Amino acid sequence: MQNETVFYNAHELKQAIEMDPLIQSKVPVLICNSHITGLAVARGLGRNGVPVIALDREAKGISFASKYVSKRGVCPNPVVSEKAFIQYLLDIGPAFKHKCVLIPSMDEWALAMAKYADELSEYYIWPFSSYATIQQILDKSQLYERARSLEVPIPAFEKITTKNQSTIPDRISYPMVLKPINKRAFYDRFKEGLFIVENKEQYEQKIKEAGELELIAQEQVNVNANGYVTIAVYMDGEQNVRGTFAGRRLEIYPPQSGTTCLVESIEAKDLSKRAVSILQAFSYEGIAECEFLYDENESEYKLLDINTRPWKWIGLPIHCGVNLPYLLYSYATGEGLTSVQNKFDTKWVYLNDYQTLKENKQGLFDGDILTKDEWLEILLNNTDESDLIITAVASMDDLGPSYQLLKNKFAKQSYYCPC
Incomplete structure (x- = not known):
């Protein structure tokens, strides 16, 4: 035991x-x-x-x-x-x-x-990477300014200050996205990752609610449901790429302002090269997740965000043969392994959020996205070795976390995390 x-x-x-x-x-x-x-x-x-x-x-x-x-x-x-x-x-x-x-x-x-x-x-x-590099990447205003200097397409944005607050809607139209500089402090207060405002009244109210938390205003890009693509990279201390992985986000929860609850592995060589070039421009070291969205109006992928650490669905690249944490560990301990993605069209799902989303008739796609065969893999607990789908928590090899998740749901004060 x-x-x-x-x-x-x-x-x-x-x-x-x-x-x-x-x-x-x-x-x-x-x-x-x-x-x-x-x-x-x-x-x-x-x-x-x-x-x-x-x-x-x-x-x-x-x-x-x-x-x-x-x-x-x-x-x-x-x-x-x-x-x-x-x-x-x-x-x-x-x-x-x-x-x-x-x-x-x-x-x-x-x-x-x-x-x-x-x-x-x-x-x-x-x-x-160093504190200065990570801080620059996580501060959306600094990240976007640097991306702009590298001629990397980005959504229109402005950092909100007391001086420009009233005039930003003259340059960025509604609906508008308000994103925090400090993601965790924002989530702890509001239990969501961003605000989407439809008019001036909502804009002013949300800025007031945010108080001392710094925000950027960003255009809401016209993107279809298949246009959210993430490139994951592990880059070692000598700027060598040890592993890359591409995934397409299919659903998020809560809708619009939440985090991924369903994603699939894809092949995206050109976008992977772009992500690597951006990280190399920062002389980045470590695991990173580069988020892009496809702007339908301008017919190009725009950089949305970079996470400078493992992220919520990192279990999918691990399952598909790109074990980013172990690649990092092997380099840190002197071995320096590399790997390439060997599975495509495999899905990862966080069932808690996905089921809630679909039960409430919400989401980027109408109805259930998962196929009968994918559900059978889940229901029969066959996901550990599946080429179709894996779950965020459940594993026949490691049952304890599933029980802990159940206990958390029944607890008076549930555990929460924006990851």
Whole structure:
């Protein structure tokens, strides 16, 4: 029986790490946070024999229940206690016999680790870009300005300030997208990733609600349901591309302002080259997800966003032969593996959100997108080796997270995450 003890202070977790023979015998990985993204990363590493320590700001993260997590701890939330979080990492650091590889799964963790990478270097390997680079990419206004200088097509945008707030609607028409600079703080407050406003009244109201949170105004691009494409890349510290993957987003939840709940693997060589060239222009290192949308009016793909860490459906490229976390780990530990995508037209689904979306008669597509054969794979729990579809959580090889997800749904205060 797996020991699923959750440690609530750094001292106890440090002692547990010191006594774990697997963690002491190999280079371990520390992941955070520990919801859907963290689960996929833990499985992608653990199935290759890598010891994984999982952290989160609360104990309900579903990857805490995975058999591929060796140790789990509740740590300070870097959004509100950044220095306390870094001190937590420093407190457990002496327990590692080998330097531990850090893999964040959300922006706030990535920014904090990058900011204090030098202080953490005694105990940890930081295999991503510098704080300045990550901050530049995550700040949408800086990202778009840089993309514009590289002649990369982007949606029309402006950063909202007190000076230009009243005149932006003169240049960007409704419906208009309002996106946060700080994604996690925005999500914690509103439980959605962005605002879509239809008129001046909504525009002014949403800016007022956002308060001190910085926003950019962006045109809502005319894109059809098949026009959302993501290119995932792992680029090592010498700018070598170790793996790339392409996926098409099929559904998001909540509608319009949510995150992906259904996606399929595709082949997109030309767009992959564009994503790589953008990341190389930033001298980027690490795992990244580059989001594009196809503008029907201008007949071209526009760069929408770049995530500088693993993202929600990273389990799909892992399943399709591009194990980005393990490629990163292999480079960090001196092996330097590469891989190529070997499965196309395979789907990934987060059933919780997808079923809710379709039960409410919502979505980018009318009706259920999944085929009978895909549903049978899900219902018969055959997705672990399927070429048709995999699920975000369920796995016959690792049942604990499915039960944890069920417990979270029934809890008085449910676990939530924008990943």
